[in-house]
Amino acid sequence: MNPSAYPDKIWKLFREPRRHGCFEAEQKPSRGRAATPASHAVLQLELLVAPDGRIDDALFQALGCPYLIATGAWLCAHVTGRRRDAMATLEPRLIAEQLDLPAVKRYCAVMAVEALNQALDDAPTVEAVSAPTAE
Amino acid sequence: MIYLDHAATTPVRREVAEAMAMCMTETGHFANPGSDHAPGRQAAHIVEQARERFAALIGAKAEDIVFTSGATESNNMALLGGAAFYSNKGKRIALAKTEHKSVLDPCRQLASRGWSLDWLETDEQGLITTQALTAAITDETCLASCMLVNNETGVVHNIPALARVCSEAQVLLHVDAAQALGKLPIEARRWDVAMMSFSAHKLGGPKGIGALYLRRKPPVKVQPLVFGGGQERGLRSGTLPVHQIVGLVRAAELAEAEREQMFRHLGRLRRRLLDQLVAGLPQVEVNGAQAAQSPHILNLSFHGVDGEALRADLIDLAVSSGSACTSDHAESSYVLRAMGRSDSLADASLRFSFGPTTTAEQVDQAAQRVIASVRRLRALSPLWREEPAA
Structure with a gap:
């Protein structure tokens, strides 16, 4: 029983969010960011995507309500270890269901998918990684 | 609490x-x-x-x-x-x-x-x-x-x-x-x-x-x-x-x-909390008038944090705000907005109010909890390090 007005899962992820922060620049993370108008809420996701398409690690940063912070933390845990092509089809509905987001907080799931898709687009493809660099 | x-x-x-x-x-x-x-x-x-x-x-x-x-x-x-x-x-x-x-x-x-x-x-x-x-x-x-x-x-x-x-x-x-x-x-x-x-x-x-x-x-x-x-x-x-x-x-x-004695007591508590928060945190704004101010209320806005998250994080501190959070764009305090505060700053505000039973120790503990929460939420924010408010 948590003492807050938030569901247990949200409260735990908000109070102890794992995988928050940024990677070192030399790790060359791919990055995606979603924001509401006027940047009242911002969710940033960084991914380390291996050449074989596996997402090795993920970190998030968020400015927003406890639901958004919890969504960022959940997203990082969910995508880590999974394949990028599988994650490219992740839908907001699944995130909202997994986190029991109330209707007025569904935008958190939409932002999560937007940030994820941006980060996946930002990640080099296998072909790009293996292509010879121009001398 | x-x-x-x-x-x-x-x-x-x-x-x-x-x-x-x-x-x-x-x-x-x-x-x-x-x-x-x-x-x-x-x-x-x-x-x-x-x-x-x-x-x-x-x-x-x-x-x-x-x-x-x-x-x-x-x-x-x-x-x-x-x-x-x-x-x-x-x-x-x-x-x-x-x-x-x-x-x-x-x-x-x-x-x-x-x-x-x-x-x-x-x-x-x-x-x-x-x-x-x-x-x-x-x-x-x-x-x-x-x-x-x-x-x-x-x-x-x-x-x-x-x-x-x-x-x-x-x-x-x-x-x-x-x-x-x-x-x-x-x-x-x-x-x-x-x-x-x-x-x-x-x-x-x-x-x-x-x-x-x-x-x-x-x-x-x-x-x-x-x-x-x-x-x-x-x-x-x-x-x-x-x-x-x-x-x-x-x-x-x-x-x-007790009014005159209490006026001094509440004023000391207000000053004590304000001094600690301003010393412990950059980018804190006072909402109100320093020269014409009842000493039992201190209203502050914190740059770089979300108001709902701040109030949620202060789970063991009973403070208030004029905000009503129902969506991504919380309806922030109409009073602060009428004074010209931006939506974000009006939302990221806390009203501390003191009474005869409030002690200096409670104020000190409250200050430490607010400082810790604001620092934690700012550290989570992708904007704070990139674009700290001027």
């Missing part, structure tokens, strides 16, 4: 609860003050004594006082009842958007019935100037309303000066003094206000009781909102709650006796 929300409500003081208990049980003064038998007359005597004592505390006479269920009812009675009586002069009311909702909503009710609301501009500290009031008053203005102490920011209005403007323009001034009773000296007759609202539970009294000062010389009239047994000279029907009235007056007397 650290309780720093005394502007929302206060615990009933032990002396008050004891005085109230004497009027509730079979061995006490439980009778109906309207009954024409000995116990009833005794109860009526207690009520009239209480009325005189309360009037003395606010610089009024007993005949000026109508007991109500609280400041919300007093505000409704003053504005709806006053508007109904004086509408022949004109149907305009001057007020600021920083008023309490129990003032704004009755006025909006009047607007739906054909009245016009003339909004008073506040300065960036949230204060209404005499110039703003003068500019808003027209020949058709019959009422103006201005709170003595703002419930969110604690700014103190210069009611005597505003009352002079109203007197010269033959406008009735209503003052919501819910946050001021027991904190500041109040001189209702000398200030020449027409109506003034009070509440007991902001100063160690019970919830559900308040009063309306209704000037008798020269007389101010209102049409009643509640009809029935004709109590309170027909202005507010309903069996008088003797225990509640005794509670209101006992709490107000205790607060008045």
Whole structure:
């Protein structure tokens, strides 16, 4: 029983969010960011995507309500270890269901998918990684 | 839990609860003050004594006082009842958007019935100037309303000066003094206000009781909102709650006796909290007026954090804000926005309010918790390191 007005899962992820922060620049993370108008809420996701398409690690940063912070933390845990092509089809509905987001907080799931898709687009493809660099 | 929300409500003081208990049980003064038998007359005597004592505390006479269920009812009675009586002069009311909702909503009710609301501009500290009031008053203005102490920011209005403007323009001034009773000296007759609202539970009294000062010389009239047994000279029907009235007056007397000492105590607590937060955190803004400020309220905005997240994180700190969070774009404090604060800063605000039982140790603990939460949330934000507010 948590003492807050938030569901247990949200409260735990908000109070102890794992995988928050940024990677070192030399790790060359791919990055995606979603924001509401006027940047009242911002969710940033960084991914380390291996050449074989596996997402090795993920970190998030968020400015927003406890639901958004919890969504960022959940997203990082969910995508880590999974394949990028599988994650490219992740839908907001699944995130909202997994986190029991109330209707007025569904935008958190939409932002999560937007940030994820941006980060996946930002990640080099296998072909790009293996292509010879121009001398 | 650290309780720093005394502007929302206060615990009933032990002396008050004891005085109230004497009027509730079979061995006490439980009778109906309207009954024409000995116990009833005794109860009526207690009520009239209480009325005189309360009037003395606010610089009024007993005949000026109508007991109500609280400041919300007093505000409704003053504005709806006053508007109904004086509408022949004109149907305009001057007020600021920083008023309490129990003032704004009755006025909006009047607007739906054909009245016009003339909004008073506040300065960036949230204060209404005499110039703003003068500019808003027209020949058709019959009422103006201005709170003595703002419930969110604690700014103190210069009611005597505003009352002079109203007197010269033959406008009735209503003052919501819910946050001021027991904190500041109040001189209702000398200030020449027409109506003034009070509440007991902001100063160690019970919830559900308040009063309306209704000037008798020269007389101010209102049409009643509640009809029935004709109590309170027909202005507010309903069996008088003797225990509640005794509670209101006992709490107000205790607060008045300690007022100057408490003013200094609350001022020290306010300064202590502000100093620690400003020393511990960059980018903190004070909402209010340093020069005209009730010491029991400190309202701060924190750059770079979300208001809902901040309030949620301070789980063991009972503080308040004017925000109502229901969506991605929280409806931030209308008072702070009316003062010119951005939505984000108005949302990321906390109102700390202190009372007689607040200690320096509680303030120190609160400061450490707020500093820790703001730092944690800023560290989570992708914008804080990139674009710290200028």
